[in-house]
Each structure stands twice: as structure tokens, then as C-alpha cells.
Amino acid sequence: MIPDIGRTLTKLQVHHVQTMPLDMRAAFAGDPDRFERYSARLDDLLLDYSKCPADTETMHLLQQLAIDADLEQKRDAMFSGAHINATEDRAVLHTALRNRSDAPVRDGGKDVMPQIRAVLDAMGAFATGLSDGTIAGATGKRITDVVNIGIGGSDLGPAMTCQALSPYCDGPAVHFVSNIDGAHIADALAKLDPETTLVIVASKTFTTIETMTNAATARKWIAEAMGEEAVGQHFAAVSTALDKVAAFGIGQERVFGFWDFVGGRYSIWSAIGLPLMIAIGPKRFGEFLEGAHNLDNHFRTAPVLENLPMLLGLIGFFHRAVCNWGSRAVIPYDQRLARLPAYLQQLDMESNGKSVAVDGKALEGPSGPLVWGEPGTNSQHAFFQLLHQGSDIIPVEFIIAAQGHEPDLQHQHDLLVANCLAQSEALMRGRTLEEAQAQMQANGADVSLAPHRVFAGNRPSLTIAYKKLTPYALGRLIALYEHRVFVEAQLFGINAFDQWGVELGKELATALLPVVEGKEDAEGHDSSTAGLVAFIQEEQKG
Numbered sequence: 173m174i175p176d177i178g179r180t181l182t183k184l185q186v187h188h189v190q191t192m193p194l195d196m197r198a199a200f201a202g203d204p205d206r207f208e209r210y211s212a213r214l215d216d217l218l219l220d221y222s223k224c225p226a227d228t229e230t231m232h233l234l235q236q237l238a239i240d241a242d243l244e245q246k247r248d249a250m251f252s253g254a255h256i257n258a259t260e261d262r263a264v265l266h267t268a269l270r271n272r273s274d275a276p277v278r279d280g281g282k283d284v285m286p287q288i289r290a291v292l293d294a295m296g297a298f299a300t301g302l303s304d305g306t307i308a309g310a311t312g313k314r315i316t317d318v319v320n321i322g323i324g325g326s327d328l329g330p331a332m333t334c335q336a337l338s339p340y341c342d343g344p345a346v347h348f349v350s351n352i353d354g355a356h357i358a359d360a361l362a363k364l365d366p367e368t369t370l371v372i373v374a375s376k377t378f379t380t381i382e383t384m385t386n387a388a389t390a391r392k393w394i395a396e397a398m399g400e401e402a403v404g405q406h407f408a409a410v411s412t413a414l415d416k417v418a419a420f421g422i423g424q425e426r427v428f429g430f431w432d433f434v435g436g437r438y439s440i441w442s443a444i445g446l447p448l449m450i451a452i453g454p455k456r457f458g459e460f461l462e463g464a465h466n467l468d469n470h471f472r473t474a475p476v477l478e479n480l481p482m483l484l485g486l487i488g489f490f491h492r493a494v495c496n497w498g499s500r501a502v503i504p505y506d507q508r509l510a511r512l513p514a515y516l517q518q519l520d521m522e523s524n525g526k527s528v529a530v531d532g533k534a535l536e537g538p539s540g541p542l543v544w545g546e547p548g549t550n551s552q553h554a555f556f557q558l559l560h561q562g563s564d565i566i567p568v569e570f571i572i573a574a575q576g577h578e579p580d581l582q583h584q585h586d587l588l589v590a591n592c593l594a595q596s597e598a599l600m601r602g603r604t605l606e607e608a609q610a611q612m613q614a615n616g617a618d619v620s621l622a623p624h625r626v627f628a629g630n631r632p633s634l635t636i637a638y639k640k641l642t643p644y645a646l647g648r649l650i651a652l653y654e655h656r657v658f659v660e661a662q663l664f665g666i667n668a669f670d671q672w673g674v675e676l677g678k679e680l681a682t683a684l685l686p687v688v689e690g691k692e693d694a695e696g697h698d699s700s701t702a703g704l705v706a707f708i709q710e711e712q713k714g
């Protein structure tokens with residue numbers, strides 16, 4: 173955490189110890205307005221944090237924390253193009269990608285909006301051409317399938333959003349290949365016809381080993397089916413490294429650029445979103461950007477305690493740094509948001525999973541929490557047992573739409589909603605021994621087993637609800653989480669926009685490849701690594 177918040181943080185900790193455990197059941201019973209007082213809205217987007225262990229003093233101190241940390245000034249610095257990604261000397265301007273106003277956005281004095289609009293227009297023309305068939309494959313056949321090859325931020329955003337918005341997908345079918353495991357691309361291509369398939373190679377750096385290896389496999393697949401000359405018509409690329417794309421052999425008119433001021437995990441709004449635009453069309457992609465822009469405006473202008481990303485970040489920081497809870501579960505009650513937890517894992521953990529502070533010194537206090545989850549209701553039948561009765565407290569973030577996309581299945585949506593709300597109620601309320609005994613007695617059950625049916629309760633959760641998962645609502649939801657990560661980073665004292673922690677593994681994998689291939693011996697590697705290589709080489713024989 174940053175030194176500036178030390179005094180207020182201590183007050184928060186003292187308050188927490190003195191009032192803890194804040195009895196949420198009692199808090200609700202004693203305050204009929206608790207929901208009203210501990211929730212905030214932006215149009216049809218609602219954040220309910222009333223089932224978190226906060227009281228008036230907690231919120232007052234969290235607001236003070238925001239002041240001490242200069243959160244509003246730091247937010248403004250990000251939007252204004254200051255080079256807040258200090259270790260890479262870069263601006264952080266993913267918000268410019270969804271700037272729907274006429275206002276310029278400057279990086280080093282230069283307005284970046286014209287280039288952003290130009291790429292969006294080019295993407296729109298390309299997506300429309302694919303949809304209406306004017307951009308076809310080498311044999312003249314219409315493109316029916318698009319394979320996006322990318323990993324991390326060049327995969328998770330488009331993969332998550334295409335699934336989330338499947339009711340709006342009326343363009344070519346999109347598929348995603350990310351893993352270096354050949355099984356991934358083999359399974360994807362096995363279902364497809366090269367004559368009707370377009371491959372998008374998405375890589376900010378155009379050096380990532382997984383992406384470049386899979387791209388080479390796909391290139392071979394296309395060339396073997398239709399000849400080398402067909403490659404150009406079946407590939408497109410998304411990258412900041414335009415020279416490297418040219419070397420791969422993809423024509424300039426099929427290259428969609430973005431810029432160093434866009435981090436990989438913040439890039440869905442850029443040309444990395446091309447698969448989404450192809451799937452849902454440019455108009456709906458515009459609505460997706462619009463939703464995020466609306467959230468940006470809210471983040472920039474709403475007072476701290478009415479500001480959804482500020483509140484989400486402050487509560488998240490409170491849970492992590494004051495309550496000392498090391499993880500949080502994100503549970504979308506929406507099957508189409510199945511990849512949202514994975515998306516948020518990269519967004520949050522690659523941003524705030526660092527033990528070094530912005531100034532290069534060791535971080536004082538914790539780094540960001542572990543983020544994990546699965547959709548409800550499936551997760552209820554998997555790990556909710558631990559959430560309710562395990563020894564660790566894990567704050568849960570429920571996500572639910574008021575309306576589904578299946579009007580004929582309204583009953584199922586009602587059941588989904590009931591389950592979502594019931595889980596947060598159960599986590600908060602719990603069940604006492606006396607209640608368990610009384611219930612068992614009434615049912616004629618063996619009361620000696622009542623301790624197994626006790627729920628401690630008082631377990632924190634918050635709920636994010638909105639009208640319907642439209643492109644607009646999804647853009648707004650992602651932007652909400654992006655800014656939450658930003659807010660928490662400022663309080664932890666972390667640069668949320670670099671990712672040096674992924675480098676060591678990459679370097680060692682490169683060094684180990686010749687050992688695995690038997691071209692070098694394992695000398696210099698530890699005995700575990702050498703033993704594992706030997707085992708695998710032995711088992712590869714025959």
C-alpha cells in the first residue's frame with residue numbers, strides 16, 4: 173500500500189477489529205434502509221455492497237482513503253495520457269479506444285483519436301465485407317468461419333465477449349485457438365474447411381511463441397489445401413508490430429494496428445476486438461464501446477461514494493488489506509459469461525499480482541487477491557460448500573441480469589435469479605445451531621446431526637445487477653472491472669500496467685526446449701527438472 177494512506181488505513185484496521193465481526197444479520201435487522209444506503213446505481217447498473225461488513229464509519233474512512241491516495245487526481249492523470257506505466261514509460265489510454273465524444277485525447281501532445289477512428293473504420297469495412305461476402309476466400313467461397321489465434325489479452329477478451337454476446341452474433345462463426353498444446357489448433361481446424369476459413373493472428377508484440385507457432389500451423393493448413401498464393405486471402409493480423417506482420421506475409425490492407433498505450437489485457441476495445449466486431453457487426457460493436465464510454469464518464473465525474481468503480485475498488489481493497497481475505501470469487505449467473513472469471517483473472521491478477529511497488533521498493537502490505545470463479549448455478553454444486561462452511565472467508569461477487577434472452581424460458585431465468593439471490597442471502601444469514609435443531613425437530617430428523625447443518629453466516633458478498641446483457645451492458649461491465657483494478661492498484665501502490673512476472677517462465681521454457689528435444693543435456697538444471705525431462709523422454713520412446 174502507499175504510505176499516504178497509512179494513517180487512515182490504521183484507523184480502518186482499528187475500526188474493523190473493534191466492530192468485528194460486524195453482525196450483518198443484526199445490521200440488516202437494525203437498519204431497514206441498509207440496502208439503499210449501501211448500494212449505488214448508474215442507470216440500469218446496480219452495485220449492492222450491503223452484504224459486506226461495512227458501516228457508516230467504514231465508508232467514511234474508505235472515502236478518506238480515496239482522498240489520501242489522490243485517487244481522483246490519479247484517475248485524471250490516466251485519462252489525460254500521463255505516462256503512468258512508468259516501467260515502460262507509456263501512457264495508459266485504453267479509454268481513448270472507446271471515446272465516443274469529439275474531445276481529443278493526447279499522448280505526448282499528439283491527438284490519438286484520428287488513428288483510433290481510422291482503425292475502427294477499417295475494421296468495420298473488413299467485418300462488413302466478410303459478412304456480405306464481398307471479401308471472400310481464394311476460391312471465391314464465402315468466409316463462414318474465423319479462427320482467432322492469440323493468447324492472454326489477445327484471446328480472452330474476444331473469446332469471452334463473443335460467447336457473452338452470442339444472441340447478437342449474426343456474422344461468420346468465430347473460433348479461438350490460444351494454447352501451445354497442438355491439441356487446441358488440431359481440434360479447431362478439424363471442424364473447418366480451409367476454403368471458407370479466415371485466420372486472424374492477434375498478437376500485440378507478434379513474438380509470442382504460442383501465437384506464432386499456432387499461426388505457422390494454420391498457415392501450413394491453408395497452403396497445403398489451396399497453395400501458398402492463397403495465404404494472403406485467408407489471413408489477417410492485429411498487432412502493434414507492423415514490421416513483424418509484414419515479414420509474416422500478411423498484406424497491409426489486412427493488418428489492423430493498435431498502440432503501445434493499450435495494454436494486452438485492456439485491449440478488447442482495440443483491433444483485438446475484431447473477432448467480436450465480425451461476429452456482432454460494427455453497429456453493435458459501437459454500442460459495446462458506448463457502454464464502456466458511459467462508464468468512463470461516470471468514473472470521471474461521480475463523487476467517490478456514488479462512483480461504482482471507486483466503490484468496487486475501495487471495498488475490494490478493504491477486503492484484501494483490512495479484512496485480510498486473500499481471494500475473491502466471481503460468480504456470473506449467466507452461462508454466456510462462463511469465460512468472465514478467466515478474463516478477470518488476467519485483468520486483475522496480471523495487473524495487481526506484484527510485490528514490487530511503483531517506486532521499485534518492496535510492496536508494504538499485500539498485493540491483489542486471487543480471483544477465481546465459475547458460472548452459477550453450476551458452481552453451487554461444486555465449490556459453494558466451501559464458501560458456506562469452509563474455514564476461509566471468501567468474498568463473492570454475484571453478477572446477474574434482470575432479463576434473459578430466452579423469453580420462452582422465463583421460468584428458468586426466474587430460477588436462476590432466485591438461486592443467485594438465495595446464495596448471497598444464505599452466505600449473509602447463515603443458520604444457527606438452534607435454527608438447525610428446530611428445523612430438524614420439525615422434520616422428525618436426528619437432532620444430534622444439527623452441527624453439520626450450521627452455517628456461520630456473516631460471509632461477505634456483493635451483487636452487480638443490470639437489465640440485460642446487451643453489447644452496451646457488457647462494455648459497461650468490463651469497464652467497471654477495469655477501473656476497479658485501477659483503483660485498487662493505486663491503493664496497493666502497484667503499477668497495474670506492466671507484467672514483468674510472466675517473463676521468467678518464458679525465458680526458462682526457451683532454454684529448456686533443446687533439452688526436451690534431446691539436443692542438449694540437462695546439466696545446470698535442478699534434479700527435479702532433469703528427472704522430469706528424463707521421464708518424459710523415456711516415455712516418448714515407442
Ligand SMILES: O=P(O)(O)OC[C@H]1O[C@](O)(CO)[C@@H](O)[C@@H]1O
Pocket residue numbers: 323324325326374375376377378379380383436437522671674
Ligand atoms: O499479444 P501478445 O503480445 O501476443 O501477448 C499476449 C499476452 O502475453 C502477455 O504479455 C503475458 O502473458 C500478456 O500480457 C498478453 O496479453
